[in-house]
Amino acid sequence: MKKLFLFILLCTFAQQLLAQPITQVVRGTVTDGASKTPIPGASVLLLNPAPAVGTTTDGNGRFRLTQVPVGRVNLRLTLVGYEDLFLKDVVVNAGKEVVLDLQLIESITQLQEAVVTYRRSEDVTVTNNEMATVSARPFNPGETLKYAGSLGDPSRMAANFAGVSGANDARNDIVVRGNSPATLLWRLEGVNIPNPNHFGALGSSGGPVPMLNANLLAKSDFLTGAFPAEYGNALSSVFDLRLRQGNDEKKEHLVQVGFNGIELGAEGPYSKKSKASYLVNYRYSLFGLMANLGYKIAGTPYYQDFTFKTDVPVGAKGHVSFWTIGGRSNITFLGKDVSTDGDGYGDENNNIKVNFFTGMAALAYEHRFTNNTYGRLTFSGSRSYQQYNADTVLYNAGDGKEIIAEIPSEQSEFENEKLSVNASVNHKFSARDKIAGGVILDLSRFNLSNSQLYPVAQAFRNSEGKTTLAQAYVQWKHRFTEQLTLNTGLNGMHYELNNQTVLEPRLGLNYELNNRSSVSVAYGLHSNVQPILLSFYQTQNPDGTYDLSNKNLKFTRSHHFVGSYQRSLAPNLQLKTEIYYQAIFDAPVEKQPSYYSVLTEGADFAPIDKGNLVNNGTGRNYGLEVTLEKLFAHNYYFLITNSLFNSKYKGSDGQERNTPFNGKYVVNALAGKEIALGNRNNTLSLNWKITSAGGRYVRPIDLAASAEQRTTVYQDNRAYSENLSSYFRMDFKFGYKINRSRLTHEIALDLQNITNKENVYQRAYNPRTQRIGTAYQQGFLPIPFYRLTF
Structure with a gap:
């Protein structure tokens, strides 16, 4: 009897222990x-x-x-x-x-x-940058893991915002208001950085896989127009990212497996007596690991990246931080391995081998001089390297795929290094007035070499050298009343390569109509230096010599005008509308009458191979954006964005055309629900996303000329007049979070393109089948995810 009583007592005690909430x-x-x-x-x-x-x-x-x-x-x-x-x-x-x-x-x-006040009632809706008046949204890294289809990628998550559309499923390029994705500025911890993506070609801003890790990011800002004066050398948008600090009191660890790879992470204090902390993470390609184990696929992507950050307090008023990010990636596509039924894109006619490396690091010191003044000094450096080799694959005539020759056709090697100094000072005069200013000095060194070997030998680039870009800015925030705020500033840039200097005024006004709504207007003049690959393209003269005919191109420039209205419909429900007009001028176009403009470039891996360009091109983008957002509360959220826009440009022939990014409209609808299960607050999450967008404009293909030249030939006189079919995709993600004492398991399955919609990627001539083939974007793809934190 005593044993039975003791057993019941132990069971009751164990039940009480299990019922204890985890804290x-x-x-x-x-x-x-x-x-x-x-x-x-x-x-x-x-x-x-x-x-x-x-x-x-x-x-x-x-x-x-x-x-x-x-x-x-x-x-x-x-x-x-x-x-x-x-x-x-x-x-x-x-x-x-x-x-x-x-x-x-x-x-x-x-x-x-x-x-x-209305604007500060919800921290999640307010940007880090106080000087941002319009077209700015905070980026919360946790949403990249929550939203269906985002794959833990900051760029793919940003594609859900109003005014933004992705270039295609295979890459994470960010197209903002019809602008080229190459005109986006990446910034990390106050430093202007190169393309932070694996397989990220020099001169582009995206790639298939992000090098930035959402697990390491803090709340950041995404700006799509008329941005503050501290941002220079950006024509369309700015992604201003921040790394979080490592835990300065407790050591913590992370293990994660997902689309972006297998990763291990750790953070914590160096000692119990110090507030200095570290944050470290390593990630390796999941597909590469599977290939190493014998499960190879055609075109296996190999990549790995490493991130480290440390923060060290210096006395009561100083702070030192150091961070570094580096990544390598390579992939090989062999034409013989491409599976096609004869109607697909003709990659089977090429062997392609590419290698990429990107590394960046920075050392920063921040000091609080007084209770109202603080400054920051940062030394940084970066290096980008790209190697590309291609063969032309020739087959026997007929429907078979018997290879008769593999001829080296192109080779490229691009290297760009940059050393930078950033200095800034911020001073608060009072609750009404704040002023900030700073300088950025970039010293760049480059070595560029690429040439075509077949069918006609031609050297496109063979240059090395160095140049500097100097920037300075000042900005002022004045609050006339609790309701009326002015943000204004001036940015100046000087580019040594072409000895050009520009001044860019910025102005923004925000008025709180009441505690639930506000209106804002803003203007900005923005400039962008030309891509280094464009500046050093070699134009071949009739006598066989070469000229750097693009070297003295000026900045591409644009006027931004934005009006905004925001209203809080309920404590967690917000409506925001924006109307904008962007007038672009001084865009490079060809001297002779032509459809071409640099505004059409930026959404692929290929460099710009055009010479004899002049700054006579123009463009215009205008549109209306509406965002209805239910912030997460009562265990659910939703986000609906609708963008109606028009994107046009003029080449040297004077004819106004659609840009290739002019989809006319983008609609995103996202929703999610969390269900708490058990007394440990385990959570089942259901997330859904639907995207509908207008088809891109492309150049029609001349079938007869393509057959004659055995490669794709376009009808340039009808450039960007053909509209591809509209884009549609639906994603669904469900996950389960398990809390245990001192650790958390997160399991998810992201079902992408669940309707298996065949969205057109591109069209090209296939010389083997002698037909115009269509390549489609990603079909239905289930992607598992697992994360353990402890």
Whole structure:
């Protein structure tokens, strides 16, 4: 009897232990949004689960909440003289502490309690950059893993935003408002960086696989027009990314398997007595690993990347950080391995071998001189390398695929290195006024070589040298009242290569109509240097000599005009509309009458092989964007974006044409639901996405001329008059999160293109079949995902 009683007692005790909720630590730092000064005495209140509990920030602006149940929690930060800050549905997992870096904005009107304004009522809707007035959206890295179809890729996730469309399923190029994706500026930790994608060709901004890791990113900004003065050398958009700091109190680890590869990560403090921390991650191609184990596929992509960041406090007012990102990638396509029924794109006629390397690093020191002034000095460097070799594959006549010759046809080797110095100072005069300024100096060295070997030998590039790009900016934010804010500034650039200097004014006004709605207008003049491969293209003269006929091309420039209206329809439901007009001028076009403009380039791996260009081209983009967003609350969210736009350009023939990026419309609809299961707050998530977009415009193919020359020949007089069929894709993702003591498992399956819609990729002439073939984009593809944090 005693044994039975003891057994029942042990079972009851074990049941009680299992019923104990799993908890985690939520902590962070609160600073002044303008001066970055730590704010002591701010109240931090955990609103759920009831009853509410709270704490206050210490002298260094730090706070800590312990025993916070896993799941989603809401926080409220308050301090007299500052606007309240609400953070809703912060995700708390068992396997990782929640460390927040929060900013409060000083209120102009000093009242008994903080004034809550429309714009600052939700942190998730506000950008890091206070100077951004319109066409700016915060990028929250957690959404890249949540949204269906995003694959943990920041670029693919950004394609869900209004005004943005992806170039194709195979690449993550970002097309903004009909502009070439090559005109996007990548910035990381305040440093202008090269293309951060595997297989990212020099002069492009995208690639098939991201080198940036969403697990390591902090809240960042994505800007699509009329951006602040600190951003120069960008014509269409800016992706301003930040790396998060490693946990400075506890060692944590990550194991992940997904589309982007197999990765291992670690972070933590160097010692228990130090606040210095590290963050490190290594990733290797999943397909490459499978190939090494014997499961090879045609065109196996091999790639790997490494990211490291360390943060070291220096005294009470200084901070040193160092970060580096590097990645290698290579792939081989052999024509004989391409499976085709005779109607597909003629890659079977080429062998292609490519190798890429991109590396970047930076050392930064930030110092708070006073409670209102801080500065930052950064030294950085980067290197991009690309090697390309191609063979032309010749077959016997007929329907067979008997190879009779593989002739080397093209070879390329591009190298670009850059050393940079960035210096900036920010000063807050008062709650009304903030001023910021800085300089950026880039010293670039390049070595460019590529030539065609067959059917006609021709050298396209054979140059090496160096040049500098110097930038300086100043910007001022003035708050006339709690409702009316002015953001203005001036950016200047000087490019040594062509001895050109430009000045770019920026202006933005935001007016809060009431505590639920606001209107904004902005203007900006923006300039973009020409791609280095374009500047050093060699034009062959009749006597066989070569000239660098593009070397002295000026900046491509554009005027941005944007108007915006935002309204909070409900506590978690927001409507935003924007109307814009972009006038582009000084775009390179050919001297002789031609359809060509540099505005049509940027969405593939090939360099621009055009010479004798002049800055006489123009373009215009205009449109309307509507975003309806239900922020995550009550266990569900949705995002609906609709973009109606028109994108036109003129070449040297004076005829206005569609750009190849003029899809006319893009509609995205995303929704998701989370269901809590069990007493450990395990979570089942269901996420859905649908995209519909207009077809791209292409150059029609001249079948007779193509058959005669045995390669694709286009009807240039009808350039971009043929419209491909519209694009449609539906994705569904479901996942399950399991919280256990001190660790979290996340399992998901991303079902991409579940209707198996055949979206056209491109059309080309196939000399073997003597027909125009159509290549289609990705069909139905299930992609598994697993992540363990502990």
